[in-house]
Amino acid sequence: MDEIKGVPLLDLKRQHDPLREEVLEVFGEIWDSNWFCLGPKVKELEETLAEYSGATHGIGCASGSDALLLALMACDVGPGDEVILPSFTFFATASAVTRLGATPVFADIKPTTFNIDPDDIAAKLSTATKAIIPVHLFGQCAEMDRINELAQSVGAKVIEDAAQSIGAEWNGQRAGSIGDIGCFSFYPTKNLGGAGDGGMLTACDEQLADRLNLLRGHGMRPRYYHKEIGVNSRLDAFQAAVLIIKMRHLDRYVEMRQTNAARYATLFAQAGLTDWLELPPEEDGRRHVWNQYVVRIGEGRRDELRAFMAEAKVGSEIYYPLGLHQQECFQYLGYSADSLPETLRAADEVLALPIFPELTAEEQERVVDRIAKYHASLGGASRAA
Numbered sequence: 001m002d003e004i005k006g007v008p009l010l011d012l013k014r015q016h017d018p019l020r021e022e023v024l025e026v027f028g029e030i031w032d033s034n035w036f037c038l039g040p041k042v043k044e045l046e047e048t049l050a051e052y053s054g055a056t057h058g059i060g061c062a063s064g065s066d067a068l069l070l071a072l073m074a075c076d077v078g079p080g081d082e083v084i085l086p087s088f089t090f091f092a093t094a095s096a097v098t099r100l101g102a103t104p105v106f107a108d109i110k111p112t113t114f115n116i117d118p119d120d121i122a123a124k125l126s127t128a129t130k131a132i133i134p135v136h137l138f139g140q141c142a143e144m145d146r147i148n149e150l151a152q153s154v155g156a157k158v159i160e161d162a163a164q165s166i167g168a169e170w171n172g173q174r175a176g177s178i179g180d181i182g183c184f185s186f187y188p189t190k191n192l193g194g195a196g197d198g199g200m201l202t203a204c205d206e207q208l209a210d211r212l213n214l215l216r217g218h219g220m221r222p223r224y225y226h227k228e229i230g231v232n233s234r235l236d237a238f239q240a241a242v243l244i245i246k247m248r249h250l251d252r253y254v255e256m257r258q259t260n261a262a263r264y265a266t267l268f269a270q271a272g273l274t275d276w277l278e279l280p281p282e283e284d285g286r287r288h289v290w291n292q293y294v295v296r297i298g299e300g301r302r303d304e305l306r307a308f309m310a311e312a313k314v315g316s317e318i319y320y321p322l323g324l325h326q327q328e329c330f331q332y333l334g335y336s337a338d339s340l341p342e343t344l345r346a347a348d349e350v351l352a353l354p355i356f357p358e359l360t361a362e363e364q365e366r367v368v369d370r371i372a373k374y375h376a377s378l379g380g381a382s383r384a385a
Helices: 010-034 039-051 064-074 092-099 118-124 144-154 206-215 239-247 249-268 300-313 328-333 341-349 361-377
Strands: 055-059 083-088 102-108 129-131 157-161 182-184 199-202 293-297 352-355
Touching: 010 092, 010 239, 039 055, 039 129, 039 239, 055 118, 064 157, 064 199, 083 092, 083 199, 092 102, 102 118, 102 328, 102 352, 118 144, 129 144, 144 157, 199 206, 239 300, 239 361, 249 293, 249 361, 293 341, 300 352, 341 352
Parallel strands: 083 102, 083 129, 129 157, 157 182
Antiparallel strands: 055 199, 182 199, 293 352
């Protein structure tokens, strides 16, 4: 029997193998320098990423989760404050809020982009709103003009969760430079991924950047003198070195992802599937960097399709199977499951397909062919409204 030719959801080896010797060489240099935490490599990355994102300052930290926490700390978020954020996002966006004793206020999403709905933000603004966290989900920016206007109306800060969207643009402006603070993750699966955990904050305000710099190092300045109670969240030199190397290829990686997204649209149209599944759009005025390629499968068929794909070793993932307002740890907030209807519907319908840069055209054809076979087994059912 012929071996099944599967398609991985992600294959980091294809990207990392060509960089191996360059990475190992710079690792040797860092090892010999004995400068492992912060230092010149981290400074170089901070400056490079800030320039790439259109910000004035970059502040490296230990993870994307820490970036969110530090951003909220720098905005003086604490007990009694509310922070508006989408429920349809990764857990870290909300956990950073609760760790500071503040209250997350969950907003619904736009059904097309999966990003936070400004109309629902407007409905949930209050005198207690201290910050708004728009998440640029899956690689496409939220509606930042309106979000900034809403924040200004109540004196709130805007913290961009750009963990999935380095290089994404809103009307020509890069993610991480549109709000007050940008937060990035370098987890290995991201468009710019390291060899472990790592994060970055960006800011255009010098005082805010200086405070972020202070807070990431125990609030210490000078050594052993503590102006504030900060945290230990330093980016290490090994991670910075990997990221500096990969940044030279970042725009090429993005272009490859964009090519793959366009190819999916063509293949699904040729297979006659666009009336059954809903493809993700790239909306006007935005640069989509396609960290994920997420389709909608209605009629309660998503999980069955995923199992059918897995039988052929075709990778997929569900981002996210629950809204955060449905998570057990947030039940104390009193949201009913259906209080955010678009979030609830997305959690039931979304399926992420392989989109990594090195994905081949043949592999994409196998993904679409497998979905087409499943659809044919249904007798050609149309997409539910």
